[in-house]
Amino acid sequence: MPALTLIEKNRKMQLEFKTGTSILNLLCAAEIKVSSACTGCGFCGLCRVKILHGEASALTAVEKSKLSSQQIQQGMRLACQAKALSDLAISIENPVNVLKWKKLHSVNKTAVNSQDQYGIAFDLGTTHLRLSLWNISRHCRVLAWTAFNPQFRFGADVLTRLTAAQNSVSDALELSFLIKQSIKNALQLIAKLPLSIAQIQQLLVVGNTPMLALLSHKNFQQLLDPKYWTQAVDCQIDDVSEWQTFLGLQPQTLIASAPPLAGFVGSDLLAGILATGLTRSSDCALLIDFGTNSELALWDGTRLWISSVPGGPAFEGAGISCGIPAATGAIYRISPKPDNYWSCQVIGNVAAVGLCGSALVDAIAHLLANGELKKNGRFKNTASNEYQLSLTPIHSFALKKQDIDIFQRAKAATGAAQQQLFKAAGLTADKLSRVCVCGAFGQFLDVKNAQLIGLLPQIAAEKIELYENTALTGCELLLSSPQAFALFKQIKVQAQIVNMAHALNFDESFVDNLYLQPLLLEK
Amino acid sequence: MLTEIITAYNEAVFDTDRDRALEIIHQAVENGISPEDIVFQVVIPAMELMIKSISEDFDANLAQHFMASQIAAQVTDEMVAKFQKSPEIIGTVVIGTSHGDMHTLGKRIVSGCLRSLMIEVVDLGVNVAPEKFVDEALAHNSPIIAISSMMMHTARSELGCTKVREILKERNLEDKIKIVVGGAPYRWDPNLYKTVQADAWAEDGITAGKVIKDLMTGMRK
Numbered sequence: 030m031p032a033l034t035l036i037e038k039n040r041k042m043q044l045e046f047k048t049g050t051s052i053l054n055l056l057c058a059a060e061i062k063v064s065s066a067c068t069g070c071g072f073c074g075l076c077r078v079k080i081l082h083g084e085a086s087a088l089t090a091v092e093k094s095k096l097s098s099q100q101i102q103q104g105m106r107l108a109c110q111a112k113a114l115s116d117l118a119i120s121i122e123n124p125v126n127v128l129k130w131k132k133l134h135s136v137n138k139t140a141v142n143s144q145d146q147y148g149i150a151f152d153l154g155t156t157h158l159r160l161s162l163w164n165i166s167r168h169c170r171v172l173a174w175t176a177f178n179p180q181f182r183f184g185a186d187v188l189t190r191l192t193a194a195q196n197s198v199s200d201a202l203e204l205s206f207l208i209k210q211s212i213k214n215a216l217q218l219i220a221k222l223p224l225s226i227a228q229i230q231q232l233l234v235v236g237n238t239p240m241l242a243l244l245s246h247k248n249f250q251q252l253l254d255p256k257y258w259t260q261a262v263d264c265q266i267d268d269v270s271e272w273q274t275f276l277g278l279q280p281q282t283l284i285a286s287a288p289p290l291a292g293f294v295g296s297d298l299l300a301g302i303l304a305t306g307l308t309r310s311s312d313c314a315l316l317i318d319f320g321t322n323s324e325l326a327l328w329d330g331t332r333l334w335i336s337s338v339p340g341g342p343a344f345e346g347a348g349i350s351c352g353i354p355a356a357t358g359a360i361y362r363i364s365p366k367p368d369n370y371w372s373c374q375v376i377g378n379v380a381a382v383g384l385c386g387s388a389l390v391d392a393i394a395h396l397l398a399n400g401e402l403k404k405n406g407r408f409k410n411t412a413s414n415e416y417q418l419s420l421t422p423i424h425s426f427a428l429k430k431q432d433i434d435i436f437q438r439a440k441a442a443t444g445a446a447q448q449q450l451f452k453a454a455g456l457t458a459d460k461l462s463r464v465c466v467c468g469a470f471g472q473f474l475d476v477k478n479a480q481l482i483g484l485l486p487q488i489a490a491e492k493i494e495l496y497e498n499t500a501l502t503g504c505e506l507l508l509s510s511p512q513a514f515a516l517f518k519q520i521k522v523q524a525q526i527v528n529m530a531h532a533l534n535f536d537e538s539f540v541d542n543l544y545l546q547p548l549l550l551e552k
Numbered sequence: 553m554l555t556e557i558i559t560a561y562n563e564a565v566f567d568t569d570r571d572r573a574l575e576i577i578h579q580a581v582e583n584g585i586s587p588e589d590i591v592f593q594v595v596i597p598a599m600e601l602m603i604k605s606i607s608e609d610f611d612a613n614l615a616q617h618f619m620a621s622q623i624a625a626q627v628t629d630e631m632v633a634k635f636q637k638s639p640e641i642i643g644t645v646v647i648g649t650s651h652g653d654m655h656t657l658g659k660r661i662v663s664g665c666l667r668s669l670m671i672e673v674v675d676l677g678v679n680v681a682p683e684k685f686v687d688e689a690l691a692h693n694s695p696i697i698a699i700s701s702m703m704m705h706t707a708r709s710e711l712g713c714t715k716v717r718e719i720l721k722e723r724n725l726e727d728k729i730k731i732v733v734g735g736a737p738y739r740w741d742p743n744l745y746k747t748v749q750a751d752a753w754a755e756d757g758i759t760a761g762k763v764i765k766d767l768m769t770g771m772r773k
Contacts, residue, residue: 070740192705253705255654255679405568406615430613437615530654530678539657540622543615544568 034118035061036081046113052078052085053108056121062182064123064347069109071095073185073348075123076108083117097350097415097427122382123353130160130174130215133498140164140171141222147171147229148508149219152297152500153208153236153244154178155187155321156345156354157469159501160215162222165230168509171222173501174215177354179207180243185342186321187239187252194249205246213276231283232276235504237295237322238262241286251292258292259526287507290521293337298324300503302520303513305465305496308333312462315447315486318499319344319386319470323443326524327450333520334454336527338446340439344386344470348435351383351418351426354469358382360426361473363391363418365399371418384418384426387473389436392418392428394478397545404545406433437543444483444542449532451550453525458486458550464493472497483548554585558594565598566605568619570626577627587631595631596668596758599624603756618657621757625664632667641672643768646688647698648676650712655702658735662700665757671764682715689729695771696764698732699750707737713748730767734760 030045033055044059053076056063064075071091077100088101089110096105105122145166152159161173183193183204194201212232220226234241241264242249248264251257266272269284278284287296298318301307307314311330318324321342327334346352346359353359357377363384366372373388375381384392396402401409401416408416408430419425451457464486466474476493479485485493506513529535542548557580564573577590602620645666649659656678663673674692676684685697697716701707708714713733720726733750745753752767754760 072740188703188705195705253652255652403567405619407567434613434615441615530656536657536660537622540618543619 031113031116033113034116036118036120048114049112051109052106052111052113052117052119055113056108057182061121062179063108063121064181071107071110073342074107074350075185075347077105077122078108078111078119079122080104080106080111081118081120084114085117086112086114094431095350097429099417099425099427100350130176130211130218133159133161133173133175136172136222137170140167140169141224143224143228145224145228147224148231148233148505149212149216149229150501150504150508151212151232151234152300152498152504153234153240154297154500155237155240156181156185156342158208158211159498160212161501161505162219163505163508165509170505172219173498174218176211176215177356179211180204185345185347186339187237190243191239191249191253194243195253201243201246201249204243208244209272209275216276216278226277227279229278229282231285231508232278233283233504233508234266234286235296235300235500235507236286236289237297237324238264238289238292241289241295245286255530258530259528260291262289262292264289287504287517290335290524291526293322294324294335294524294526297500297503298326298335298337299517299520300501300507301465301467301496301499302326302333302503303506303517304499304502305467305494307463307465308516308520308523313456313460314463314465315450315461316465316467317443317447317471317485318467319443319484320468321345321347323439323446325443325446325450327454327456329454329456331523332454332525333523334450334527335524336446336450336529338442338529340442341435343389343435343439344468346383346385346389349384349389349432350429351432352389353383353385355385355387355473359385360388361385362475363388363395365395369419371420373420381420381424381426385473386470387475389428389432390482390484391475391478393433393436393545394475394481396428397482402433402545406430406437406543406545437545440482440484440545441539441542444548445535445538446529447486447548448538448542448550449529449535450527453527453532456550458488458548461486461488462492464488465496465499466493467496467499469497471495480547482545483542485548486550487547553583554589554593557585558597561594562598562601565602565620565623568616568623570619570623573623573627577631581634586636587634588636591628591631591668595624595627599665599668600758603758617756618661621661621664624668625660628664628668640670642670642765643696644672644674644692644694645696645698645764646674646676646685646692646694647700648680648685649678650699650701650706651679651681651709651715652711653701653703653706654678655700655735658702659700662698662734662754662757662760665761666764669761669765671761682711682719685716686719686723686725686729690725695728695768696730696732698734698760698764701733701735701737704737704740707733707735707744708748713750717749727771730771732760732763732767 035042074095162171289295316326360373362374415427730751
């Protein structure tokens with residue numbers, strides 16, 4: 030039988046195969062995780078592999094549209110489209126290290142001892158997991174970790190995961206188990222610290238409602254039905270003792286999810302509102318958590334207008350030919366130099382692998398400002414379908430027409446949602462005294478560039494605050510203080526849910542916001 | 553003069569410049585071009601041209617498609633209101649998004665195209681129950697049920713097209729009513745319409761108009 034050789038940094042692996050199956054299927058069968066967000070229909074373009082030697086099937090039409098001419102020249106293929114025909118050696122462009130927790134900072138040694146009480150805060154995001162060990166006695170963090178959500182291989186967005194869970198009992202169990210296993214791995218890291226597991230009083234989870242439902246293995250079917258989007262959905266963890274045993278926690282350790290407000294308003298958003306203190310004064314404030322589903326909360330001084338809008342995974346770098354999530358190797362800032370090359374900043378100070386969402390914003394804003402791109406999303410040179418962002422004469426990333434298009438749609442969804450929220454609250458942008466931007470995408474944003482293309486309201490830059498982990502911070506507050514819990518409950522009472530699906534003229538507002546231009550917020 | 557208007561309007565649509573497009577049309581009406589000529593000679597051919605130019609790489613041009621369709625819908629609505637006599641209607645279609653699907657945009661574009669092709673459209677809204685599709689088709693004497701799904705799970709849903717087919721079968725209506733589907737998942741998988749037991753699918757508004765016209769003519773024979 031012919032063999033597929035997978036060449037990675039530190040290892041080489043051989044898989045024997047029968048011809049006729051896609052490379053992605055071969056890798057999946059061997060339990061090798063590859064980024065993929067569309068269950069292998071070629072739509073997301075994430076499962077790129079490089080053919081090092083050997084023969085694969087001819088390029089498909091989908092690949093021609095998803096890969097740049099440069100990528101094709103380099104021997105790049107989509108693993109879901111390409112079939113191995115003979116002995117083949119490949120490398121994976123976006124490997125997924127599913128169970129690898131990375132420290133967010135160094136350990137706060139003064140907060141570790143054998144007497145204090147601890148809690149575990151867990152932010153269960155669609156793309157990222159964040160977990161921290163919180164010293165309840167001293168109200169401070171010991172250590173926090175982040176990892177990619179291993180459910181990624183069931184799809185990048187919540188709907189594909191919910192559908193997978195609905196269609197297959199074993200997939201539903203697997204989706205829940207993957208997260209439990211991740212928590213267990215984090216606990217093993219915690220066990221290495223000089224404290225006892227018996228000191229952990231509580232494990233508290235915040236997350237969007239679908240994620241919490243999949244975790245508790247409960248009511249996830251409801252979330253595919255629009256009538257539950259604005260209703261409360263029970264996703265409390267029932268089998269606590271089973272969890273305690275599995276995780277190796279004490280029988281007295283509390284394990285719970287902070288309850289979400291409705292199908293599309295998760296407890297992660299509520300925790301973010303808590304962490305940013307959005308409702309603490311009578312000043313108007315807006316919170317936006319950009320993501321595959323972007324969540325928005327507008328505080329008018331007495332009421333909280335909340336909504337959620339799906340824009341696709343473009344902000345997370347998925348579906349973009351040169352895009353990757355905001356992690357090591359991602360360009361997060363990019364700007365043109367006078368010599369026509371681009372200078373960039375890379376997360377982790379390593380060689381650039383691709384652009385994450387914030388760099389995409391920079392590139393689009395600069396191309397728009399220098400006239401290379403028109404505000405409708407077409408390149409000035411209409412014959413061209415891509416623009417080369419050259420870092421050096423030999424290192425460049427191609428920004429394709431379709432990348433801009435996908436981004437325009439994500440941006441238009443959040444722009445239209447902001448307009449609808451302001452309309453519902455009867456506010457205009459000039460009343461805003463704060464804008465809190467959250468999420469992996471938000472934390473690296475260049476505010477001016479984001480305003481230029483209509484992502485954020487046109488208000489003074491110093492009123493715009495960028496946050497990294499608001500959901501985790503909010504979760505920690507909930508662990509340590511009864512006041513925080515009371516405020517959390519109050520936020521739920523003050524909230525008015527605005528369902529964009531029923532918003533008048535949302536579609537028109539969406540189309541208006543496809544144009545790359547500053548955002549207009551009127552009553 | 554019409555040729556010049558067509559050229560100028562096409563350019564404006566290609567640039568998705570709504571203000572310029574409307575200006576050109578308003579000027580044309582002032583210069584005595586009939587609203588009928590504007591719809592049939594200018595707007596529809598421009599839409600066809602636009603769709604042809606983007607169809608090779610449809611997903612790369614969705615934003616353009618939405619923007620251009622909005623212009624076409626706006627001009628058509630304005631012109632149809634000015635038609636000398638009410639235009640001859642070819643037939644009626646009931647349209648809606650499938651159960652669980654709240655995406656209205658695709659449906660709106662298709663409705664706009666159908667109306668400009670003189671097909672009457674009864675919009676059932678979003679998240680439409682399968683029974684409602686059939687009941688409304690009967691109530692409006694419509695030979696076509698058009699179902700829009702923007703997500704794979706709503707396209708394949710047991711309460712979507714498959715269920716509509718089941719009801720048509722049960723009530724012995726399959727000769728009288730045909731199902732046409734559309735939306736992103738059908739472009740990803742061109743055989744999906746067969747899986748969900750639709751009679752036909754269309755990848756854009758103009759094609760939908762043609763497919764529906766053909767089905768209607770076929771059924772009258």
